[in-house]
Amino acid sequence: MLKIDNLHVRVAGKDILKGLTLEVKAGEVHAIMGPNGAGKSTLGYVLAGREGYEVTQGTVTFNGQDLLALEPEARAATGVFLAFQYPVEIPGVNNTYFLRAAYNAQRKHRGEPELDSMAFLKLVREKLKVLHLKDELLNRAVNEGFSGGEKKRNEIFQMAVLEPALAILDETDSGLDIDALKLVAEGVNRLRSPERAFLVITHYQRLLDYIVPDVVHVLADGKIVQSGDKDLALKLEEEGYAWIKARKREEQAAFAS
Amino acid sequence: MSGLAQALVAAAPEQLDDIILPGPRDERWRYSTLRALNQRTFKTAPTASAPLGDVLQARIASLSPRLVFIDGRLDAALSDLVALGDAVTLDASAPPANPSPHWPFARAAAAAAPTVALRITAACATPVHLLSITTAAAQDAVVQQSLRVELTPGTEASVVHHRLGESDGTAFVNLWRDLVLADGATLHWLEAADEGERASIVIGTRAVLGAAARFELGEVAAGAALYRHDLDATLAGEQAELVVRGCTMVTKRRHADISIDARHRAKHTRSDIVWRGLADQRGHGIFAGQLIVEEGADGADAALSNKNLLLSPHAEIDTRPVLEIYADEVKAAHGATVGRLDERSLFYLRSRGIPEADARRILQLAFAREPLLQLADAALRDLALAALARVLPEDAS
Ligand SMILES: Nc1ncnc2c1ncn2[C@@H]1O[C@H](COP(=O)(O)OP(=O)(O)O)[C@@H](O)[C@H]1O
């Protein structure tokens, strides 16, 4: 489904991703872990199409299509969704209005009929229930005045409504208490299906107790430095990222000698 | 004498022989140059108007109760105040009010046009619609209007002023109105326009508020070749209150210049001004807000906020908040900003599938309507939002 090959990305004149290669198949959940500043969010942004994230080398295909050639809205319509690490507050734009505009824009892009406001409201109410979110969330401005946890849950709520083929969750677990974390995980697990894939970016192993990944990757200094099964996450948790760094130094030493 | 001044004087030569229009060195007209107007030749106001089209007639009929002015003249046949019963009295040729000497345009209007006075003596349940219609007969003419609205003690009323012009109208429209709010009166006023980009409009609004009176002005300014609205509000009685909630949205080559003076003259008076400006393409938006707390107006509370968005590299915004305080124990706050559409918000919307042009429009609309949503009168709020939807172009980019 998603094929990233030798991806190099420059942000504000600085090389952040330096040859990242990754393949995610439909139905899989991949976790990406790594120290702060490794380039995890950069990966999410570049897949979603944020301006200022310059691809200097490499390719990304999504279901065989050149993802990097698409505008952000077209990527969304083909099924890419990014749950932001820092969701944006948009005063004056009603949450329901925003979500319906997004939902219908995606459908229109795919040549599907749009939903009227009644039908949409019904859909949205069902999803709210699943995530144990309050109705009043619908009447508020997008993320405005939301607590950290509410913002993260609002991201998952949007994901639940938009039903993307590939969801990239950027540290959706950070700042959540254990109950909120379980709700987020439940929201994700409900969407898991053979046609869907997830890229779960996290700093902590904790989330992966609830969203069990098929593959765990360690991203450090702009590259995947290690991949493994879910036990890799546990090992990282125990030994910390210093272990990766130490291992890298050893490798380099071995290479040099 | 220049073309514009000549035409103004011609309408009332005896009274206006000493009139001087704002010149290039006039600080308060710095961004609204009259140069182009001075180079044109204007006719005096037409005595017979062009026939009104079906759309316009239907629009007029849909707004009631109403006072209709055609090319500056009150049209009694089209006006309809029946629904208001005894709550209002109308005088079609009242003695003119004297505008302040540094308002030459208001002086010209007061001298040239009969003053129409509307006296409101009881609460009006629905808004009173004032329609100022400029017809094709007024091409290249000076159209003037002098209006007084007076509210007796304790009365409350809402007024919507609709300015309707031909889409290619080239008239110079000069409106002067004098609003007098007696003690405890409340006046909600919405200024909404539908004018072509070649028209020129100058409006002078003076409001004098008695004790505990409240004046709330809402405005959606879409601009014109030249658009200037001066509001001079004097909080003359204790606890008088001025609230302004407006926005400017200028596109193409439109120009809109808003100038507000809030004068706190009595104790414990309050002014609260929020204005948002957006300028796209080659539009030019200007906002000048002066908060003046006069000697003795102790305990005044004055607040002014003007935020702006520049939407194109060729658009222009000028904002100038001024604070003058000569009293004690005054609370005063003012702030002005000029920024661009937030890239992060734009990306957030697009990342959810909303096309860029729509995302921009959503963000612009949200920015512009924020002050309008705070209008206290629900009917005026809805009309203001409808007016905003008309001026925000679909192809905002
Ligand atoms: N917009 C930006 N401008 C400048 N530097 C950036 C920007 N975004 C990210 N960076 C830098 O890129 C590096 C990777 O950041 P990021 O992808 O956010 O890491 P992570 O999410 O793994 O913590 C960091 O050194 C960060 O300072």
Ligand SMILES: [Mg+2]
């Ligand atoms: Mg990050």
